[in-house]
Amino acid sequence: MKPHILPPEPMTNEAITSRLTNTVIDNINKGLIKKKNLVYLELNGCSGNIISLLNGQNPDFEYTLNSMVNIRYCNSLMASEGEQAIEKLMNTLDEDYILAVEGAVALRNNGLYNVIGSWQGKPLTGLQAATMFGEKASHILAVGACATHGGVSAAKPNPSQSVGLQKVLPQKKMIKLPGCPVHPDWFLGTLAHLLLYGEPETDNMDRPLMFYSSLIHDRCPRRPFFDRGIFAEKLGDKTCLFKLGCRGPVTRVDCPTRQWNGHVNWPIGDDTPCIGCAQFGFPDAMAPFISYDTTKVVKNE
Amino acid sequence: MQNIELLRLQMNNLVTQARQDIYTLSTQDDSSVKQQLLQRLWDTQSSIHFISELLANQAISNLYVTPLQQLTPVNSRNTNQLQIPPITPSPTLPSQQANQRTFTIEELANYDGKNGRAAYIAVDGIVYDVTNNRAWAAASHFGLTAGKDYTGEFASCHAGQQSILATLPVVGRLN
Numbered sequence: 475m476k477p478h479i480l481p482p483e484p485m486t487n488e489a490i491t492s493r494l495t496n497t498v499i500d501n502i503n504k505g506l507i508k509k510k511n512l513v514y515l516e517l518n519g520c521s522g523n524i525i526s527l528l529n530g531q532n533p534d535f536e537y538t539l540n541s542m543v544n545i546r547y548c549n550s551l552m553a554s555e556g557e558q559a560i561e562k563l564m565n566t567l568d569e570d571y572i573l574a575v576e577g578a579v580a581l582r583n584n585g586l587y588n589v590i591g592s593w594q595g596k597p598l599t600g601l602q603a604a605t606m607f608g609e610k611a612s613h614i615l616a617v618g619a620c621a622t623h624g625g626v627s628a629a630k631p632n633p634s635q636s637v638g639l640q641k642v643l644p645q646k647k648m649i650k651l652p653g654c655p656v657h658p659d660w661f662l663g664t665l666a667h668l669l670l671y672g673e674p675e676t677d678n679m680d681r682p683l684m685f686y687s688s689l690i691h692d693r694c695p696r697r698p699f700f701d702r703g704i705f706a707e708k709l710g711d712k713t714c715l716f717k718l719g720c721r722g723p724v725t726r727v728d729c730p731t732r733q734w735n736g737h738v739n740w741p742i743g744d745d746t747p748c749i750g751c752a753q754f755g756f757p758d759a760m761a762p763f764i765s766y767d768t769t770k771v772v773k774n775e
Numbered sequence: 776m777q778n779i780e781l782l783r784l785q786m787n788n789l790v791t792q793a794r795q796d797i798y799t800l801s802t803q804d805d806s807s808v809k810q811q812l813l814q815r816l817w818d819t820q821s822s823i824h825f826i827s828e829l830l831a832n833q834a835i836s837n838l839y840v841t842p843l844q845q846l847t848p849v850n851s852r853n854t855n856q857l858q859i860p861p862i863t864p865s866p867t868l869p870s871q872q873a874n875q876r877t878f879t880i881e882e883l884a885n886y887d888g889k890n891g892r893a894a895y896i897a898v899d900g901i902v903y904d905v906t907n908n909r910a911w912a913a914a915s916h917f918g919l920t921a922g923k924d925y926t927g928e929f930a931s932c933h934a935g936q937q938s939i940l941a942t943l944p945v946v947g948r949l950n
Contacts, residue, residue, distance in 0.1 A: 691909060693817065698825035700909070712828065719913030747912075758918055765913035769888045769906045 487732040490684075491659040492531070494666040499541045507669060511571035512539070513563065513607055514548035517600035518588040518627045518636050519577030522655040523618040524550045530658030531736055538662055542669060546571060549590070560591040560598060563607075572668065573611035574661070578620035578627035578636035579604045587634035604642050613668055614648035616640070617661055622650040623754045630758055649673065650680040652727075654751035659732060660685045679754065681726070690722035690748055693730035709764070710745045719765045721750030779833065786826050793819045876947035878902050880924060883949060887922035888914020894921035895946055898929045903943035924949060 483489070501507045516524060527535050539545060545552065547563040554562055577600065580588035585601030592598060608614055616639045619625030627636040640648060649668075651660050664682050667674040674682040691697065699705070699714035706713045716723070725748055733740045741748055750760035757763075796816045803809050878895075883902060888894030894906045894914035905911040905921060914921040919928060933939055 692814075695821055695824055697818070698821050703907070716909065716912050719915070721912060723909035723912060724917070755917055761918065762913055762915065765915075767890045768913045769891060769894050 487659065487728060488737050491663040491666075494663050494670065495538050495542065498666045498669050499538070501670065502541065510543050510612075510669060511546045511566055511569055512543035512548075512574060512665075513546050513566055513571050513611070514551075514574045515576070515590070515600070515603055515607065516549050517575060517577030517590065517604060517621070518580040518634060519618065519620040519625070521550060521576070523576040523661070524548070526655035527658050527661060529735060530662050535658060535662075542662075542665060543572065557592060557594075560593045563591075563603075564593065567606070567610060570612055571607075571610075572613045572615070572665070573607050574615040574617050574665075575604060575608075575621045575639050576617040576656075578624050578634075579639060579642050580627070580634035580636050581642075582633070582635040588636075601642065604639060608639070608643040608646055611646075613673065614639070614643070614646055615661070615664060615668075616648050616650045618656045619652050619654040619751060619756050622652040623756075625652075625654060626757055647673075648680060649676060649682060651685075652681065652752045652754060652756070654756060657685075657729075657732060657734065660727075677726075685728055685732075686726050686752070688726065688728060690725045690727060690729055690742075693728070694722050694742060695730065696742060706745075708766070712745065715742065715745075715747040717765075717768055718747050719762055719768065720747035721753065721760050722748040725750045725753045727752040779830070782826050782830055786823060786830075789819050789823050789826070793823070876902075877950050878947055879950050883924070884922045887920060896921055897924040897949040898926050898940060900926075900949050901940075901945055902947045902949055903940065904946050905943060908943060 483493075498507070502509055514524070527539075529535070530538055536551070539551075546566040546569075547559065549559065552559055552562070577588075579585070579601050580599075581601060585599030586597065588600035589597040590600050590603055616622045620627045620636070621639045623638040624632075624636050625638075627634065628638070640646075640650075649664060651664060653660060660682075663685065664674060667682070667684070674684055676682055677686065691700070694700070696712075696714045700716055704713045705717040706715045707717070709718070714720070720742070722742065729740045729748070729752070730742070733743070747764060749763045750756050753760060793816060796812050796819065800809060800812050800816070803812065878897070880897075883895060883897055886893050886895035888906065888911075893904060894911060895902050896905055896919075897903070905914070905916070910916050911921065917932075919925060929940075
């Protein structure tokens with residue numbers, strides 16, 4: 475039998491993602507793998523995903539991204555602006571690139587509800603960019619709730635007629651990273667896996683299993699309260715938040731162990747229910763986010 | 776003080792369990808067994824956390840120690856129970872004698888899970904109780920609210936997954 479040393483290496487989620495990204499950077503530096511181009515499109519959304527990515531760590535996000543890939547276009551991070559920026563974007567069309575898209579695709583008025591720049595004097599719509607770059611990308615990452623299924627942008631009444639990226643690229647295989655916003659580790663970890671080993675294993679909804687396999691409920695530190703039927707009656711209570719409308723029992727992602735803002739805390743750790751932001755159908759299908767007039771502990775009915 | 780003793784005993788058992796699991800894990804190659812052990816380890820540590828919170832609260836309040844049975848679900852009928860009940864996957868109501876009751880669709884609408892009322896839904900003519908079902912937090916499920924007939928919705932989302940219904944307490948039939 476093999477000798478076992480315990481623990482062999484840190485097995486925290488944080489350590490696993492940082493190992494992935496560090497291995498990519500090491501292998502690139504040693505010339506074992508080649509850097510790929512990355513096109514990061516921000517379409518119809520709040521740009522929350524790119525803001526969330528600024529929380530990426532070990533080392534910092536910008537360094538990680540720059541040493542893992544060549545960012546060819548990203549309107550929040552690139553120095554160029556105006557047509558110059560769009561020209562850089564267009565130049566990548568002839569190259570090999572990975573496409574990451576955040577934000578939904580607005581369909582209304584032929585996409586004119588979401589213009590991301592202008593090209594040769596004409597407005598370039600998110601719809602045009604998504605289809606043009608989606609068709610030619612070697613891999614596609616749909617980043618965040620809006621890109622994966624429409625998210626907040628497609629919430630009722632959806633005046634811009636926003637849809638998820640898959641709707642405009644029905645034939646293309648893509649990796650979906652739902653979440654509002656996406657956790658930096660989910661994006662950087664998936665990107666690193668893509669560079670090192672190709673596409674990660676995904677579930678039937680195209681979510682990488684390494685981040686989206688367990689239910690929040692199954693890893694919730696308040697699970698013993700649920701199992702014993704002890705429920706919070708108001709925000710701030712330390713017991714199970716189920717009766718207030720917690721969506722942890724239907725949301726598949728690793729927030730309880732990964733945590734946010736540099737692995738510091740997460741909603742339930744701060745006494746507010748999970749609103750199911752990483753679940754398909756968020757936000758409409760996850761509403762109401764909080765209810766005070768719900769079933770109490772059941773008395774003799 | 777008997778309750779604090781019981782909690783301590785429970786805590787010690789959990790710690791022993793966790794140690795045993797860590798040891799087994801270090802000698803285990805089968806990944807499926809590992810997964811089960813990790814799950815149990817996780818549950819154990821959640822329970823340790825739970826009990827330590829209880830103890831801490833009692834230490835702070837320094838009042839009469841609440842008997843444990845009051846912390847168990849109200850629907851638990853065994854009032855003499857002194858030990859923490861075993862962890863069950865989800866709290867379910869005791870099956871009531873009312874499970875042959877018939878509902879009209881209007882009657883069903885009263886069980887919308889609001890203001891302390893129970894949450895019932897109907898599928899294929901059978902009325903189920905989803906009050907404490909984990910997927911029905913705040914008596915709603917993916918935009919659906921309790922108190923309605925969801926035969927069509929169930930068929931479109933959970934076709935062939937009768938096992939979901941099998942876990943729900945039946946309260947009656949829909950007329």
